[in-house]
Amino acid sequence: MDITVVGSGIVGRTVAQGFTSHGHRVTLSSRSPEGHSEWSAETGITVHLPHGALRDADVVINATPGQASIEALTGAGLGEAGSIVVLDLSNPLDFSTGAPRLSTGVDESVGEAIQAAFPVARVVKTLNTVNAGIMTNPGSLSEPTAQFVCGNDEAAKETVVGLLTGVGWEADQIIDLGDLTAARQIERYLMLWLRLMGVLGTAEFNIRLVRS
């Protein structure tokens, strides 16, 4: 598929490389492409300015910080991109007061905010509960682990699930939580994730769903 990753931080660059290595045509949207010329040369991934970045994309991946996502997606032209699938892997982590907090209230999520700002786009929330390196390389963990998806459009979720299984997420651990309101829960899970990262001393972990 043609994928545009919006956000050129470590998360955006990591998933761009990951989906490229699985055969997708990936470009990166960045406000400062000149800062990534070396990375672009190494990886063969084109880095564009945001304007027009979604022109040829089947899927846009939001890899910007949650508080900056709507502005960044607006700049990349999401408002003119019709019913494009938006894979939103962002988290609204606010580090401004020291210890990280979520910038959203308990009845809010970035996923829903993006959907509200771009009502024609089809937002699917996923991948935000794991570290960047695991997103497109779940096999780096010692067992298959859980990946949550939620969104209001079934076909868009199917597209995203196809991308997930394509990079190694196992179908029986891909949990469809239903509509986009579930983004509240998987974004807020990040606070538990951060606590776990602290006590485990690593970000290389995930949870696996175990049934009876």
Add this chain to the structure above:
Amino acid sequence: MDITVVGSGIVGRTVAQGFTSHGHRVTLSSRSPEGHSEWSAETGITVHLPHGALRDADVVINATPGQASIEALTGAGLGEAGSIVVLDLSNPLDFSTGAPRLSTGVDESVGEAIQAAFPVARVVKTLNTVNAGIMTNPGSLSEPTAQFVCGNDEAAKETVVGLLTGVGWEADQIIDLGDLTAARQIERYLMLWLRLMGVLGTAEFNIRLVRS
């Protein structure tokens, strides 16, 4: 150990039976012991009125709804029980507006509220992230799964971890999250748990921590 379970709902009765079956001396504290005479006869577990219920206890298990916990523990005499270990497995689920919500804010937890109300007691939060039947029978799931503990007193956590391993929780899946502020995260996880229960169609599940 001598354990008093405060709360005679399905959760309290289930864990009382569970710990009894593992050899502990368990009594149940209830405001209406007469309503449980049949259950008491069947299980051999004594059901007392709250007053004096903690007199001989080494550990008190809070199995009341989170919003009612402080009142119930007060009634059971926790204020006069010194530095007793409180295993708090409650959740602050509020069903008053239809869909369940948490009655606490994001910077609050029942675990911390109990600790603040009874500063000499030693509160350990655990078991609240699984269904009652799994609490004392984790082997009912198909794989060993994660059990979180947090609290401000290390010796109290050791006591609780001993109770957990005694009923089958595996040591490498017992995750010490640190002090009692982690109760905010594991109580809030309940909202994700509820969503999972809805889509899985069962409460008989849990998460397993998977490392790289």
